[in-house]
Amino acid sequence: MPDSKPASTTAWSRSRWVIPDDGIIDAVAVEVAASGQRPVRLTCAERREAAARILARGGTVGVVAKRLRMSGSAVRVLVASIAETEGLE
Numbered sequence: 001m002p003d004s005k006p007a008s009t010t011a012w013s014r015s016r017w018v019i020p021d022d023g024i025i026d027a028v029a030v031e032v033a034a035s036g037q038r039p040v041r042l043t044c045a046e047r048r049e050a051a052a053r054i055l056a057r058g059g060t061v062g063v064v065a066k067r068l069r070m071s072g073s074a075v076r077v078l079v080a081s082i083a084e085t086e087g088l089e
Helices: 009-017 027-035 044-056 061-068 072-085
Strands: none
Touching (some): 027 044, 044 061, 061 072
């Protein structure tokens, strides 16, 4: 009998908060997530934009992790990528 539980809680959690990329950035969803009003499911592109907004407003890795439901290590990788892309290193 196949096991219906996810193989990994982390993978399940990640898939719960990240939705497939549709090529559109929902500015309202990004702002809701960035402001911390409530948890929002985002695409990877929207998550990146929300993280950039949080950081631009003086947020820390911890704030990004909490608001976007990400691990600290995943946020550090994302922040490094944003800094590299935007020439902020």
